[in-house]
Amino acid sequence: MSARVTGMRRETATARTLVLEAPELGDTVAGQHVDIRLTAEDGYTAQRSYSLASPSGARPVEVTVERFEDGEVSPYLVEDVAVGDPLELRGPIGGWFVWRQEQAEPVQLIAGGSGIVPLMAMVRTHAAALSTAPFRLLYGVQDPDRRYYRDELDRRAGPALQVDVRYSRRAPAGAPVGRIGVADLSLLTVPAEQRPTVYVCGPTGFVEAIADGLLHLGHAPERIRTERFGPSG
Amino acid sequence: MAVFSPGFRGRRRTTNPALPPGQYEEQGFPVLSAGITPRIREDDWRFTLTTTAGESRQWSWDEMMALGPEPISTDIHCVTSWSKFGTSWRGVSVDRFLDAAGADAPFVMAGCYGGYTTNLPMADVRGGKAWIAFEYDGEPLPPEHGGPARLLVPHLYFWKSAKWVNSLTLMEHDRAGFWESLGYHMHGDPWREERYRSA
Numbered sequence: 397m398s399a400r401v402t403g404m405r406r407e408t409a410t411a412r413t414l415v416l417e418a419p420e421l422g423d424t425v426a427g428q429h430v431d432i433r434l435t436a437e438d439g440y441t442a443q444r445s446y447s448l449a450s451p452s453g454a455r456p457v458e459v460t461v462e463r464f465e466d467g468e469v470s471p472y473l474v475e476d477v478a479v480g481d482p483l484e485l486r487g488p489i490g491g492w493f494v495w496r497q498e499q500a501e502p503v504q505l506i507a508g509g510s511g512i513v514p515l516m517a518m519v520r521t522h523a524a525a526l527s528t529a530p531f532r533l534l535y536g537v538q539d540p541d542r543r544y545y546r547d548e549l550d551r552r553a554g555p556a557l558q559v560d561v562r563y564s565r566r567a568p569a570g571a572p573v574g575r576i577g578v579a580d581l582s583l584l585t586v587p588a589e590q591r592p593t594v595y596v597c598g599p600t601g602f603v604e605a606i607a608d609g610l611l612h613l614g615h616a617p618e619r620i621r622t623e624r625f626g627p628s629g
Numbered sequence: 630m631a632v633f634s635p636g637f638r639g640r641r642r643t644t645n646p647a648l649p650p651g652q653y654e655e656q657g658f659p660v661l662s663a664g665i666t667p668r669i670r671e672d673d674w675r676f677t678l679t680t681t682a683g684e685s686r687q688w689s690w691d692e693m694m695a696l697g698p699e700p701i702s703t704d705i706h707c708v709t710s711w712s713k714f715g716t717s718w719r720g721v722s723v724d725r726f727l728d729a730a731g732a733d734a735p736f737v738m739a740g741c742y743g744g745y746t747t748n749l750p751m752a753d754v755r756g757g758k759a760w761i762a763f764e765y766d767g768e769p770l771p772p773e774h775g776g777p778a779r780l781l782v783p784h785l786y787f788w789k790s791a792k793w794v795n796s797l798t799l800m801e802h803d804r805a806g807f808w809e810s811l812g813y814h815m816h817g818d819p820w821r822e823e824r825y826r827s828a
Contacts, residue, residue, distance in 0.1 A: 398632045431710070431824075433651065434634040442639050443651050445709050468640045468653060476636050484632040489825060491811035492663050600660040604773055607665040617665045617743065624660050 397421060399485040401477055402456055407544045411510065412474045413449060413460045418485050426452045426517035427494035427595070427623075430459065430487030434469055444469040447513040447597075447623075448488065451520035452497065460544060462510040493595065493623045497525035501593055504586040505533040506576075506606050508598020512537075512544050514623065515597055523552060530592075532558040534584050536576045536602065539566035560584045578609040588614035597623040647704055648712055649819035655711035660773045663807070667742040667793050671777050676761065677796040678730050686730045690777070693761065696725040701760055703783040705790070706819040720762030720781055723754045726797070734799035738806060739780050742793040747806035748815065749782065749789055751799075758784060761794060786817040786824070 403415035421430075426448070433443035450458040463474035477483070495503065495518040503522075505515040512535055522531050537543050540563065553559040562580060567573045586592040594615060596606050603624045610620055648654060671690040679685045688696075701718040727733065738748050753759065762781040763770050770776035775792025782789045788808050809815055814823040 434637045434639070435632060436637050436639055437633055440639050440641060441651065442653055443710050472634065472637050477634070481635055482632045483634065486825070489812065492807075600773065604666060611665060617667075620665050622662060622664055624662065 397485055399483045401479050401481050401483060403479060404477075407460055408542050410463045410474065410542075411460055411544060412463075413458050414473060414477065415456050415458050416483065416485065417456045421457065421485065422488060423453060424448055424450070424457060424488040425491070425494045425496060426521040427514045428488040428490045428517075429514070430457070430485050430489065432459070432469065432473070433484040433486070434472060435484065442468045443486075445489070446473075447517070449513050449516050449520075451517055451524045454520075454524075460510070460513045460516075493597070493621050495521065495593075495595065497521060497527055499593065500529050502530040502586045502590050503532070504592045504594045505531070506585070506594065506596045506598075507533070507535045508596075508602030508606070509537060509542070510544070511596075511598030511602070511623070511625070513597075515595060516545055516549075518595065519549075519552060519557060522557070528556075530586065530590075531556065532584075532586050532592075533560070534576065534580075535559065535561045536564060536598070537561065538564050540568055576606065576609075578612055581606070581609045582613055585610075585613075588616075591616075591619065594620045595623075596620065598625075600624045645714065647714060649706055650822050651824075652706055652710055652712040652819065655707075655713050658713060658716075658774065659707065659709070659711060661707065661709060661788075662773070662792065663745065664743060666772050668772055669742050669777055669793060674777050675795060676726070676778070678726050678732060679796065679798045680730065680732045681734045681799050681801050686732075688726070693721055693763075693778075696721045696729065698763075699760075701762065701781065701783075703781075705783050705787050708786040708788055708813065708817070708824050712819075716783075717766055718760070718762045718781060719764035720760030720778075722757060723759040723761065723780075723797070724757065726761070727755065732799055734801060736800040736803045738798045738800055738804060739789075739791040739794055740796035740798060741791050742795050745791055745793070745807050747780075747789050747791045748800075748804055748809055749785070750803070750816070753782060753785060753789075753816075754797075758782065784818075786814075786819050788813060789817050
């Protein structure tokens, strides 16, 4: 189906949010993704999957794209595409790594880097629905300049949404630097006894380490949902 | 009618005719899983084949090895649009298990440690098209890639190559597995771009 770029926002030096008008796109649920296909004038095509950042059901939809240096589609979406340009879209896709507003149980979101995108869709859906399900977000990012949605997350943080950010390479003064370990997880996430559904999204190594830590803390495997991206080497 | 993307040229790293439509060549080996990575020891590993009559036959790791592993060199294609050329594996052909059990049916459901399932037509797993694979690139298959053993059905999108496989259940009628019940295609042929059932 065809879509059109109707707006864009810079998130970081390497990431941009695209606002997409897509009249034929079916109902979306927070956590789902779309496939974006690009076609050159000679017919050459390339496509990739991008998580929706906009809340369930919202129109227009938004995706946030991180530019990968060696990428083929992401540099075009982050640097080249302009407001008014058409894009070919397919989706929405995925029915597992989703949060539906009917869910009442506590939720723990854990993001690594650009893995924040589908979790932000959940945060936004939770807020828009005035859900009373306890929500907590732990966001691991390399340094403060790479944080997505900084102002919005600062604004949304409060009783309805607890937000913690951990920096792995460079932190603001006074904040610790390092990867998220089991100790951090036990301090900064909903305890296993409260039986939260845990959503983990990030690079493979991040997700593997976090998932192992969650199991160690007593979370049941069936309540841990994961989404991974990026080559594993 | 294609939608052209103004100014898009692409990197065109691959013009290989072995690349199905909509795919790009990946040098790494991305990991995609819906949940945690189960850690199963070879000693604890069991593989169960169940016929439509409900009769089961089980193999231990050593019993599987006794069926005769073979090398497999193949391209693989993930629905998330990466393909990887010339991957090398070792595994036991699914034919060996089916023949040993003397079993047949039109469809199978693969089951896994961790609860994942995926459905396949028998025609896609019989005749040297599918394996229980336990070695990748000369090394034991790592857990995040499905080790100790995964189903390998390389001519279909890779979600059909169920990681941590531990069973095949024969079926008279096709039923949707995990991703298939969430909108993915019942068959998954990359050459026909059988990615999703709708959309």
